[in-house]
Amino acid sequence: KEKFVLYLNRTAHEEPSGTNGTALEQPSGTNRLALEQPSGTNRTALEQPSGTNGTALEQPSGTNRLALEQPSGTNRTALEQQTSGTDRLALEQQTSGTNRLALEQQTSGTS
DSSP: OOOOOOOOSOOSSOOOTTOOOOSSOOOTTOOOOSSOOOTTOOOOSSOOOTTOOOOSSOOOTTOOOOSSOOOTTOOOOSSOOOSTTOOOOSSOOOSTTOOOOSSOOOSTTOO
């Protein structure tokens, strides 16, 4: 007597029952991208710690990072920001807490 096993909605690679799987192994109830992903975590193409939305560069837990290195809680543009908590435009800002336009502003607190 032959036994028949029914597998529903399976991809070409092994997929546990009730799971939407990509080509890589996927634990039950987890959506996985092409790279390894721990349970319940959305991952980009590079490694991302649990519970963190990551860009292409490494990102510490709970921090949004742009393409350049960014200390925790600081918004950075493409150029270096030297003072934590300061918004910088494309040119250097030398005074903490001053909004600078594209040209240099030499007086603190001036728009």
